[in-house]
Amino acid sequence: MAVDHIDLSVNSGNIFGFLGPNGAGKTTTIKLLTTLIAPTSGTINILGIDAIRHPLEVRKKIGVVLQQPSYEPTLNVEKSLEKYGMMWNVEVKTRKDRVEELLTAFDLNEIRNMKNDDLSIGQRRRVQVAREFIHDMDLLFLDEPTVGLDPSARRGLLDFIKKKVKEGLTIFFTTHILNEAEYLCDEVAIINKGKIIAVDTPDELKNKFGREKTIKIRISETSKDVSALLVGIRDYEIDLNSGTNITIRSSDSEEVLLKILQILTVNNIPIEDLSVMPTTLEEIFLTVVNNSNASNNQIS
């Protein structure tokens, strides 16, 4: 996917989330930023270095976990971490210490003697991500690092990333799992069809695009026709099968909720459960991307 006029700046010591649908241009952007491919025009400045003129100098200061798997099939887990450290010119003593640290942090001790070729996809991914922390770097690019990981390995990785950021590392992170981005990122950018369509902190994005809230009410079974009682009220849905689940999606959700509560009280219909769902980054993402697609369709 070609990318067009991308203008991004990432604050040092932050986790920057780069989100977008499949084929939006995330991986192309990472390939540009990691100097794997060159842009047709524009400038790329990474850590104060002109990445187009001095790509090697940039690569010496960054770490990259690519989306695609990468591993040495004939080496075992421990040896592949060790050799990767050697390739990055990490001193022997430091290398050995870090290998042990990473084997523990990424829960790889049990498989340390297994060949990479014999590992499961998730285990191989864990080794690939762990390997990148063997060398020093100022900026780490993680392209969907949690793909194939089980929930506990995923949480372990996210917490490890948070720890490294506290120690001063800056991270550029792409994912399809938006609650990961919400958990991790200080700032996010959303890309669609090669263009950046939103950049802000997750909270600010929610303020901008997340006025609509979702409220769910479960009422006791009743012989009364609830739909008939709620005539005149907008922005709600009722599960017609059970007749007991009411969902309100509205930018004036509190006002709608008050009206429905009044009607239920007046008609002696007990409420069994009521929950207010905060706007998630996933909902914001869908809203922003759908808006972008709609405006693109109008233009074309």
Place this chain on the structure above:
Amino acid sequence: MHPIIRLVNRNLTISLNKGFLIWQVIFPLIYIFVAGFAYTALIHSVPFGNKSLDYPAFIASGMIGFNIMNSTLISGIIIWNDRRHGMFEQILVGPFTRAHYILSNVYTIGIVGLISAALITAVGYPLFFKSVEFNFYTIPLVVFASVTGSILFGSIASIISTRLQSSEGFNVVINTVFLFFAFVSTAFYPAEGAPEPLSTAFYLNPLTYLVDVVRAGIFGNFSTFIGIEMIALVVMALILFTIATKFLSRLEL
């Protein structure tokens, strides 16, 4: 440590597994000892320049060239595996350039080629020691053959590995090409006495030149023709290396 040395270290670590070592040592030994002695009853002596060699000495010296060629398969396998397992891109987002990557492969096959040549020379020595004529150009000629042959055949293996997508295709093509080089050459039998089209084909094959240079070094039989073969080897190696470098440089990421 220089980036190229680090990559050579990595290349040797990932390539020198048991399977490869067995392939490199056992396979030539079978040819040298089994074929060498089995065919002695049929082939009493083989002319080489102004000398007459017994067949075990002829095939043992041919196996040095054959093994140099075989060892260069490592180059194709490294590039192929790196592309297949994502390490090519991973290396290129690390502290390396494409030039580092290409040169590390050249050095790797050079080292493996030299070690292979030394190994087979040591193993084959008892068979050809009677005919050996050491002189001041013996070692330079064998080293020249090892290095030029490694670059030449390594480039061929690299070109194949950059052009093919499927592992089946890679294996079929590389084995067919190297089988042709091995058996349509003077590594196993002399060109003299072979049918005309076949003996002509022998001299379209760089392995023939490589083996002739090795034999000239070992048996002290340097001639103008060997000099021409050396020039041809250098020219072919340079051309193929340039093509391989171009293909590797243009490999899409």
